Amino acid sequence: xxxxxxxxxxxxxxxxxxxxxxxxxxxxxxxxxxxxxxxxxxxxxxxxxxxxxxxxxxxxxxxxxxxxxxxxxxxxxxxxxxxxxxxxxxxxxxxxxxxxxxxxxxxxxxxxxxxxxxxxxxxxxxxxxxxxxxxxxxxxxxxxxxxxxxxxxxxxxxxxxxxxxxxxxxxxxxxxxxxxxxxxxxxxxxxxxxxxxxxxxxxxxxxxxxxxxxxxxxxxxxxxxxxxxxxxxxxxxxxxxxxxxxxxxxxxxxxxxxxxxxxxxxxxxxxxxxxxxxxxxxxxxxxxxxxxxxxxxxxxxxxxxxxxxxxxxxxxxxxxxxxxxxxxxxxxxxxxxxxxxxxxxxxxxxxxxxxxxxxxxxxxxxxxxxxxxxxxxxxxxxxxxxxxxxxxxxxxxxxxxxxxxxxxxxxxxxxxxxxxxxxxxxxxxxxxxxxxxxxxxxxxxxxxxxxxxxxxxxxxxxxxxxxxxxxxxxxxxxxxxxxxxxxxxxxxxxxxxxxxxxxxxxxxxxxxxxxxxxxxxxxxxxxxxxxx
Numbered sequence: 001x002x003x004x005x006x007x008x009x010x011x012x013x014x015x016x017x018x019x020x021x022x023x024x025x026x027x028x029x030x031x032x033x034x035x036x037x038x039x040x041x042x043x044x045x046x047x048x049x050x051x052x053x054x055x056x057x058x059x060x061x062x063x064x065x066x067x068x069x070x071x072x073x074x075x076x077x078x079x080x081x082x083x084x085x086x087x088x089x090x091x092x093x094x095x096x097x098x099x100x101x102x103x104x105x106x107x108x109x110x111x112x113x114x115x116x117x118x119x120x121x122x123x124x125x126x127x128x129x130x131x132x133x134x135x136x137x138x139x140x141x142x143x144x145x146x147x148x149x150x151x152x153x154x155x156x157x158x159x160x161x162x163x164x165x166x167x168x169x170x171x172x173x174x175x176x177x178x179x180x181x182x183x184x185x186x187x188x189x190x191x192x193x194x195x196x197x198x199x200x201x202x203x204x205x206x207x208x209x210x211x212x213x214x215x216x217x218x219x220x221x222x223x224x225x226x227x228x229x230x231x232x233x234x235x236x237x238x239x240x241x242x243x244x245x246x247x248x249x250x251x252x253x254x255x256x257x258x259x260x261x262x263x264x265x266x267x268x269x270x271x272x273x274x275x276x277x278x279x280x281x282x283x284x285x286x287x288x289x290x291x292x293x294x295x296x297x298x299x300x301x302x303x304x305x306x307x308x309x310x311x312x313x314x315x316x317x318x319x320x321x322x323x324x325x326x327x328x329x330x331x332x333x334x335x336x337x338x339x340x341x342x343x344x345x346x347x348x349x350x351x352x353x354x355x356x357x358x359x360x361x362x363x364x365x366x367x368x369x370x371x372x373x374x375x376x377x378x379x380x381x382x383x384x385x386x387x388x389x390x391x392x393x394x395x396x397x398x399x400x401x402x403x404x405x406x407x408x409x410x411x412x413x414x415x416x417x418x419x420x421x422x423x424x425x426x427x428x429x430x431x432x433x434x435x436x437x438x439x440x441x442x443x444x445x446x447x448x449x450x451x452x453x454x455x456x457x458x459x460x461x462x463x464x465x466x467x468x469x470x471x472x473x474x475x476x477x478x479x480x481x482x483x484x485x486x487x488x489x490x491x492x493x494x495x496x497x498x499x500x501x502x503x504x505x506x507x508x509x510x511x512x513x514x515x516x517x518x519x520x521x522x523x524x525x526x527x528x529x530x531x532x
Contacts, residue, residue, distance in 0.1 A: 173201070283392070
């Protein structure tokens with residue numbers, strides 16, 4: 001028995017004292033990554049408070065836990081305001097941009113451009129070169145992280161967290177552009193509460209911002225993400241736990257509905273094979289670009305005799321679906337767009353999605369998580385390295401994990417015609433890509449063993465976090481307080497250099513001071529006149 005197996009057995013055999021967990025997610029759509037973890041925490045007797053940075057974005061995501069008791073949804077997470085918010089945005093925006101100067105992101109112009117707006121004006125000169133050395137990136141990030149440490153915890157966020165009395169604060173994804181979740185980590189530290197980051201998706205550590213503060217525990221999917229966290233985010237390896245990918249656990253045990261029932265529902269011939277197109281998000285595949293490319297793809301297949309008896313099912317990405325709702329392929333036989341509205345966050349829609357993967361003959365897409373889910377289903381997955389998607393395929397690090405030269409399973413072609421030949425070969429030899437899929441799943445999705453689901457391992461890591469001695473409360477060190485004052489002064493000059501803004505700010509401070517003095521006088525009066 002390995003040491004890790006022994007720890008798992010000890011965890012399973014030792015009764016766990018009920019704990020309180022405060023989960024901070026960016027918006028309800030993120031529940032699709034961790035609803036299984038929340039369910040298991042509740043099953044083990046724990047209480048979960050759930051709060052969002054943007055509770056009104058993708059609200060349908062809450063359907064994933066609609067039937068789950070033991071989870072209290074609190075709504076909106078307090079956010080930092082005032083001049084310290086200006087300082088935080090500048091420092092965090094600079095960190096987010098500088099991390100893409102790493103030489104591994106040399107071809108990631110798409111990612112750098114997306115974060116250029118976050119770079120403060122005083123650091124605009126950093127933008128003059130595309131990349132620099134690893135050492136320079138590390139030095140820049142370290143310097144900016146020192147600036148982050150000089151930013152004090154926000155009192156309002158501290159008060160909110162303290163009011164929930166959590167045993168641990170868990171955030172996801174932490175790495176979004178200038179994410180306010182940094183303040184949740186800082187406030188938890190100031191209160192002496194342990195913290196965790198649970199990485200939700202395969203691209204979060206390479207296509208988003210940087211970890212500006214370091215949680216006590218970081219759960220990642222696999223060895224590749226461990227290296228990403230250490231190399232690009234400078235995370236201490238001893239804090240990283242490799243658990244596998246909890247969002248995919250649901251696909252390993254699910255059973256498909258009968259094929260005839262599914263094809264009748266979507267409008268395809270049950271006696272003919274069909275190819276499944278899986279759409280990407282708008283950030284990967286712009287709506288108008290995706291629509292034009294898919295039309296060209298359909299026309300290419302329909303001109304090839306090998307596909308005369310093959311149906312085509314187009315499944316749009318649920319967050320890039322608007323342009324598909326009125327699209328018609330009446331001029332192309334046996335081409336169906338389905339579904340036009342559903343998002344697989346409830347059981348019925350998830351079953352539909354699983355049936356699409358299970359009953360198709362092959363899967364085609366640009367760059368999307370559905371390709372990994374197709375690999376779990378044992379389907380050969382294809383893609384075309386088209387000019388339209390050059391930046392969102394070759395310009396992203398996570399896409400490379402799917403390529404055969406990096407241990408992936410994806411069959412790629414440089415032209416639609418070459419792609420049609422590959423796809424025809426898959427239709428005649430459907431088993432050809434299954435071994436590659438199995439190897440990828442064993443390494444990338446379930447590295448602890450294909451029969452070891454990730455959800456219990458993530459849950460174990462969170463429970464273990466609450467067993468250790470609580471960290472000492474952390475405030476801004478005295479030697480960094482002058483730096484914080486300097487950053488605050490720079491923000492003041494930047495924001496209030498205009499006379500009207502300066503006057504408004506001074507008036508606001510006078511009102512705040514006057515209110516505090518009034519409250520102080522009331523307190524003193526009560527104390528003096530009190531009979532006791």
